Structure formats: structure tokens, C-alpha cells
Amino acid sequence: MTGNAITGRDHEAAIASALARGQAARSPIVASWARSARHGLAPSRRPQGNRLSQSELTRLRERMEPVTRAARPTLERLFQAVGGFGASVILASRNGIPFEHLVNSAEDRDFAEAGLSRGTDWSEAAAGTNGIGTCLAEGRTVVIHRDQHFLTANTALTCASAPVYDAGGEMVAVLDVSTVRRDIAGGFAGLLSHSVTEAARRIEADLFHACYPGARMVLVPGVERGMGAILAVDADELVIGATRVARQHLGLSGDLGRNPVPAADLLGIESHNRPEDGERAVIARAIARTGGNMSAAARALGISRATLHRKMGRPD
Incomplete structure (x- = not known):
């Protein structure tokens, strides 16, 4: 995957070829493409755009408030570090729904057009291979750079996502850094991966301390x-x-x-x-x-x- 802009037809052909050659066993990206196809998605298909109602989003944010409270200082520090590169910082639920989103006003419209906003379903079943959904599916930090996304509509994005585990060791959220800038190189995406992993661990430590305040x-x-x-x-x-x-x-x-x-x-x-x-x-x-x-x-x-x-x- 070069990360260069390609046509929808080329993207669909590349995915079809990789799946036909059985590369899913050797490539985590192709394995995610295979899962996306099993969900009934096609690269040329527009994202389903499943979105919570305002009242549903409010309830989700209320339910996740303890996580948000512990994560807030880290989210803000991470955004200070990556926001200048046109990146946003997202905290998503274990169902793949962003419920916190830090973004510069100059890039807000770009992310909204990409569908990357609060309340939108970014699970693999809804959006195919992507940072949030693939992180949830595999339980590990992932980087999905440009045309590694399954849906052609998402290939403008570069996403680095890491799981966040609660004090009991259960995945409770996904921390994501995404950008729509086209001049982001794969090497820089790797740096985003390191940053998001370290930030996720800080959030986990803060959640743990909050759970055992007297210990x-x-x-x-x-x-x-x-x-x-x-x-x-x-x-x-x-x-x-x-x-x-x-x-x-x-x-x-x-x-x-x-x-x-x-x-x-x-x-x-x-x-x-x-x-x-x-x-x-x-x-x-x-x-x-x-x-x-x-x-x-x-x-x-x-x-x-x-x-x-x-x-x-x-x-x-």
C-alpha cells in the first residue's frame, strides 16, 4: 500500500486481488478486508452512516463520563501535540461510537464530511477496515493509512487507534488520532501510533488510580x-x-x-x-x-x- 491517491476502481481491484490470492493469512490489513467483505460491505459502497440520535448520544456520554473524566487531561495533552498537524483526537465506545472529539475549527468541516464525528458508527461492520473498528476487532493498536481502508470513501483518512482497558482488564474504549491531510506519510503515521499507544496507557493508569483511591x-x-x-x-x-x-x-x-x-x-x-x-x-x-x-x-x-x-x- 503506497498511500497515494488512487481511483475507486483501482482500490476495489487491489482489494479483490488480495482477497483472491488468500493474503488474509499473512496480512492483518487483508484479514480486516476479508472481515469487511463478510459483513456485506463493498469498497465502492458509501459508509452506512449509522448515527445515534442526540438523546442516544447524550446517554452514551453520560454512561462514559467516568472514563471521560479520567481521560480528559491526556486527551487535551495529546491534542496539543497533534492538533497542529491537522489531526483530531477521538474517544470511542467499545461499540465503535465516538463520544468525545477534539478537533480544530479549521478542520471540523473536513472531518464532518468524512463522517468522523460524535455518534457515528465506526465499527468494522458499518465502516469496514478503519482505525477505530479494526482496533476493536483485533484488540490492539492499529494504523490504517489512506488506501488501507476498505471503503474507498474513507481513503482520505489516516488513523491510529489504541484500545483502552479499565481497572478490571476489560476494553472500555478506543483512543483514536485521525487526520484527513493528504501529505501525511506512512512514517509519520507510525509516530502517531506510538503517541496514541502511550496516551492510552496513561488513561488506563488514571482509570486504575481512580478505581483504587486508597490503595x-x-x-x-x-x-x-x-x-x-x-x-x-x-x-x-x-x-x-x-x-x-x-x-x-x-x-x-x-x-x-x-x-x-x-x-x-x-x-x-x-x-x-x-x-x-x-x-x-x-x-x-x-x-x-x-x-x-x-x-x-x-x-x-x-x-x-x-x-x-x-x-x-x-x-x-
């Missing part, structure tokens, strides 16, 4: 600092939350709030019970290590089950 934040050792591998640790030194990257690195799963894990065990600290720890903290970690089995925890501590319940302030 101590611990960076997981052995993971690049910018990857966002963070643990939320309570006063008993129990891990009660972990970002998606931390979960992947440490093999964590499930609800850590209900089933916490001793931080010392996860981080490989040999001395689990420190002299400065209170009795309750030591007991809490013993219970966590046994998965909530009170009898096993009592045996590990060398006390009776009745004594354990009494120390925890629970009825036997």
Missing part, C-alpha cells in the same frame, strides 16, 4: 515502566487490583477484590511476615494464601480455627 500503587518489576503494569495494594499488603498488563505478566485472573493475593508472594519477597506488620495483616495474608479456607489458614498460623475467628472478630 498503594506498586509497579511490577521486570516490566518496562511505560507498559503500565501496576498493582493496587491495601493496608494488609494484599493485592486487591491489577492492570491488564500486570495480570498478563503475573498470570492473575478473577476478582482480586474478592480474592486478594499477598503482594509478597507475587513479587517474590521471601520474608512474608514482617515484624512491623500488625496481627490482623498477618492473618489476612494467611487467609488469602489459602483462598479463604479458614481451617487451612489457622493450621498455617499454628492456631485453632476458633482462635482465628476470634482474632478476626468473626463468629466461629
